[in-house]
Amino acid sequence: MVVWTSAWLHGAAASDDLLDALQTWAESQEVLAADEDLAARLDLPGPQETPAGPALLLAALRKAGAGGGQLVLPVPGDARGLGGSSPFAKLAMRVGEAVVLPQAGIGLVPQRIAEGILRWTVFGIGDLPPAEHLPIGEAEHGMASAMREAASTLVDLGVAKHRPGVREEIAQTISARPAPPWPEGVPQRTLRILQRATEVEAILWVATDDAPGGALSASAIRGRTEALRPLFDAVRAARRSSVAEMVRVLGDHAEKP
Template sequence: MVVWTSAWLHGAAASDDVLDALHPWADAHEVRAADADTAARLDLPGPDDVPDGPALLLAALRKAGAAGGELVLPVPGDARGLDGATPFAKHAMRHGEAAVLPEARIGLVPHEVADGVLRWTVFGLGELAPPEHVPIGEAEHGMSSAMREAASTLTDLGVAKHRPNVREEIARTVASRPTPPWPQNAPQRALRVLQRASEVEAILWVATDDSPGGALSASATRARTEALRPLFDAVRSARRAAVAEMVRVLAGQAGKH
């Protein structure tokens, strides 16, 4: 949503391309404003109205003067990209992801409301801190470093263990993630970083799944959690940096035409 709407707002993609790119994530997408004021400002269905489709959201973004988006991936203890203790921030934290369009003061939070149905709730935003810029190279290096450190720490703690068919488990986890199309001129490095982040996340989920061998002791579980937390953070940072790089490059290319 962040990449494609930004490309569309800069004239680097058609609206139909944006709508088509949403399909891998859900069979149907619907849109509704979080409150009556936001609904009135953007001509969107309100919280008590029947939701509408994402084409209406694109019209609302254009009307509100949106110029580009930012990806937010909040977790407890890390509220970067949010706007304080607002309904948007609470909703984004609950679902772990959101899109922010700062010029339009709009936030979008997706969540599944039924099998195959993804709802985008639209919020008006409060005061936002300046976005944190992490160069994509720095984020990529940080993810690789965190992975090496986590592997070393888990081995030292005796938490790492042999697991049959682990490569197959990781491959299945990666394959289960939707793979949406990207704009034609999306930078290849950013796409590689997103792919690598998905692979590392799959490794993390396999590493924290105790089902084949039984649960670890409480102390071992805590040690594993502490060892892996920096890697989870690095994956989130890499994803945000890759999306920001795609938005930057696509906007720059559109500006040259």
């Protein structure tokens, strides 16, 4: 949503292409404003009304003067990009992801409310602190370094044990994640880093699955959690940095004559 919306707002993608791309995540998309005042300002249905389709959201973003978006991936203990305790921040933290459109003062939070149905709730967010800038190369290096350190620590703790079928588990986890199309012009490097982040995350989920042969004692689980936390953080940082770089490049292309 961040990349495609930014591409569309900068004239680098058609609205139909954006709407088609969203269907990768759910066949049906619906939109609601979080409160009545925002609903009236953006011509969106309010929280007690029948949701609208995503095409109405695009019209609302254009009306609000939205520009390039930002990806927010909050977790407990890391609320960067949310700007304090607000209805937007609380829902984004619970869901674990959100879109911030700072020029329009709007935040979007996706929720899967039923099989095949994704709801986008639109919030007014006011002024937020500037997004933290992490160069794409630094993010890529950080993920690789965190992976090496986590592997070494797990070996030292004695919890990096082989179990049958682990490669197949990782492959299945990767294949289960939707693979959306991307607008023309996004850097290939960012796509490679996003793919690597998906692969590393799959390894992490398999590593934290306490199947037979996994880390079962309380002390081993605590050690494993501490060892893997920096790698989870590095994956999130790589995703945020890749998306920010895509948005930057799309914006730069739009400004060229």
